[in-house]
Amino acid sequence: MAIIGASETSSVGHLPNYSMLQLHAEAARLALDDAGLTFDDVDGLATAGATPAQLTEYFNIMPHWIDGTSVGGGSFLMHVSHAVAAIQAGHCNVALITHGESGRSRVGINNSHSGPSTIAGQFELPYGVWGPPSMFSIPIVRHMHEYGTTEEQLASVAVATRQWANLNPRAMMRDLISVDDVLKSRLIAWPLHLLNCCLVTDGGGALVLVGEEIAHEFAKEPVWVLGRGETTSHMNISMMEDMSSWTAAKQTGNDAFAIAEVTHNDIQHAMLYDAFTHVPIYALEGLGFVNPGEGGPYFAEGHTAPGGNFPVNTNGGGLSYTHTGMYGMFAIQESVTQLRGEAEQRQVDDLEISLVHAPAGMFSGTATLILGNK
Amino acid sequence: MTYTKPIPKATPETQEFWAGLRRHELRIQYCNECLRYYFYPRPFCPFQGCRSENITWKTVSGFAKLYSYVISHRGFGGFEEDIPYVIAIVELNEGPRMMTNIINIDPDPQNLIPDMLLEIVFDDITEEITLPKFQPMNQ
Numbered sequence: 001m002a003i004i005g006a007s008e009t010s011s012v013g014h015l016p017n018y019s020m021l022q023l024h025a026e027a028a029r030l031a032l033d034d035a036g037l038t039f040d041d042v043d044g045l046a047t048a049g050a051t052p053a054q055l056t057e058y059f060n061i062m063p064h065w066i067d068g069t070s071v072g073g074g075s076f077l078m079h080v081s082h083a084v085a086a087i088q089a090g091h092c093n094v095a096l097i098t099h100g101e102s103g104r105s106r107v108g109i110n111n112s113h114s115g116p117s118t119i120a121g122q123f124e125l126p127y128g129v130w131g132p133p134s135m136f137s138i139p140i141v142r143h144m145h146e147y148g149t150t151e152e153q154l155a156s157v158a159v160a161t162r163q164w165a166n167l168n169p170r171a172m173m174r175d176l177i178s179v180d181d182v183l184k185s186r187l188i189a190w191p192l193h194l195l196n197c198c199l200v201t202d203g204g205g206a207l208v209l210v211g212e213e214i215a216h217e218f219a220k221e222p223v224w225v226l227g228r229g230e231t232t233s234h235m236n237i238s239m240m241e242d243m244s245s246w247t248a249a250k251q252t253g254n255d256a257f258a259i260a261e262v263t264h265n266d267i268q269h270a271m272l273y274d275a276f277t278h279v280p281i282y283a284l285e286g287l288g289f290v291n292p293g294e295g296g297p298y299f300a301e302g303h304t305a306p307g308g309n310f311p312v313n314t315n316g317g318g319l320s321y322t323h324t325g326m327y328g329m330f331a332i333q334e335s336v337t338q339l340r341g342e343a344e345q346r347q348v349d350d351l352e353i354s355l356v357h358a359p360a361g362m363f364s365g366t367a368t369l370i371l372g373n374k
Numbered sequence: 375m376t377y378t379k380p381i382p383k384a385t386p387e388t389q390e391f392w393a394g395l396r397r398h399e400l401r402i403q404y405c406n407e408c409l410r411y412y413f414y415p416r417p418f419c420p421f422q423g424c425r426s427e428n429i430t431w432k433t434v435s436g437f438a439k440l441y442s443y444v445i446s447h448r449g450f451g452g453f454e455e456d457i458p459y460v461i462a463i464v465e466l467n468e469g470p471r472m473m474t475n476i477i478n479i480d481p482d483p484q485n486l487i488p489d490m491l492l493e494i495v496f497d498d499i500t501e502e503i504t505l506p507k508f509q510p511m512n513q
């Protein structure tokens with residue numbers, strides 16, 4: 001199965017003139033244009049944040065397959081995986097996956113709120129957690145304690161990612177920064193400073209998938225879905241079993257590698273969802289690219305930065321490019337852009353296989369995709 | 375003074391936890407099959423390979439170790455006045471972990487060493503609800 005259409009909204013960042021649904025629609029239209037298709041060709045739809053019902057109404061379509069899996073930033077990786085299965089099973093022929101989020105401007109957004117009798121309402125909210133920076137961050141101290149990971153190493157993730165953003169004209173934050181800049185930025189939830197945290201932006205993206213038989217009939221060369229893995233293991237951060245490792249990443253990575261029949265050495269480029277600087281460190285270790293505890297030093301040594309041996313988050317990531325809330329769609333978009341050879345100054349040479357990894361919620365699970373252009 | 379922070383609301387399976395705290399007892403569930411404690415409350419043992427419904431409520435020691443934490447420098451919904459404050463995961467001596475606040479301590483990483491010993495403090499926030507909070511041992 002292949003991705004034959006892909007696009008983000010015409011711009012990302014601060015878009016107060018777009019509602020959430022408009023962002024979905026613009027991304028969908030551009031991705032369909034990219035493939036030479038229209039909404040009338042779509043017979044499968046997957047989305048997160050918004051519901052499939054909201055979007056079928058807005059687009060005025062009645063597809064034969066829908067998927068509303070909505071478990072956070074990695075949902076769109078799961079949609080790709082589910083669309084592959086649906087196309088294989090003959091449930092649909094042209095699957096459209098959309099993301100749109102008015103994360104910064106909050107125009108026409110759906111309400112998400114945990115009531116006082118939910119598990120979070122009883123066992124987390126009373127202690128003053130107030131959003132991802134105060135929850136996704138709780139495991140870090142355990143990683144520091146077990147492995148000696150330092151605040152400087154965490155900061156180096158932001159530094160390396162900003163170097164990529166510097167090469168991407170669409171990125172919101174492009175000025176180069178130092179470890180010191182990160183450590184001197186204001187404290188949000190120690191050990192996180194402002195520059196350890198992702199942006200909050202508006203934007204969208206969409207993908208179009210079809211079966212192998214027709215994948216070569218479109219404007220651009222297909223990007224193949226070689227492997228996939230997905231899971232969730234909990235919802236609330238206090239229920240994360242081992243806070244020094246990301247066991248869910250290990251599982252979905254293993255599943256994806258097994259299906260794709262490739263090894264770590266075959267992966268030339270990776271998009272490791274970076275809501276905060278520690279998240280790619282946990283992912284790199286969980287996926288098995290380095291041993292437990294080696295993730296911090298790996299980023300600090302510059303391996304993932306421009307000129308390094310393992311380019312990671314080449315669009316500038318959620319830290320510096322854009323982060324609407326559920327950033328996973330943008331991670332896939334960058335892999336597709338790189339595999340198509342369209343990444344301009346930040347293009348990874350001779351790229352054939354890329355890995356995309358994103359969390360479901362805050363360490364609550366993960367999804368992995370392995371994509372290729374051969 | 376009215377309490378403006380989020381107030382938990384019990385559900386059928388968590389009633390005994392909140393009722394116990396009101397009496398200043400930390401009550402969690404214990405599996406009579408695999409002989410382990412667990413949290414949060416559920417009508418069955420959640421451990422893999424067990425899942426028994428043969429469970430009982432027990433009052434536990436209230437002693438714990440610090441597992442992980444953040445020091446929040448931002449706060450909303452009543453927490454503004456507490457900045458900076460410690461949101462922590464503690465591991466009870468009986469095994470399970472829970473989220474809580476570490477109180478009666480200067481919120482500085484130097485004072486908050488993973489695995490340090492803690493004891494429960496019962497914080498009566500309303501007529502009905504008491505929150506389990508923790509402080510360093512022997513305060």
Ligand SMILES: [Zn+2]
Nearest residue numbers: 405408419424
């Ligand atoms: Zn049991």
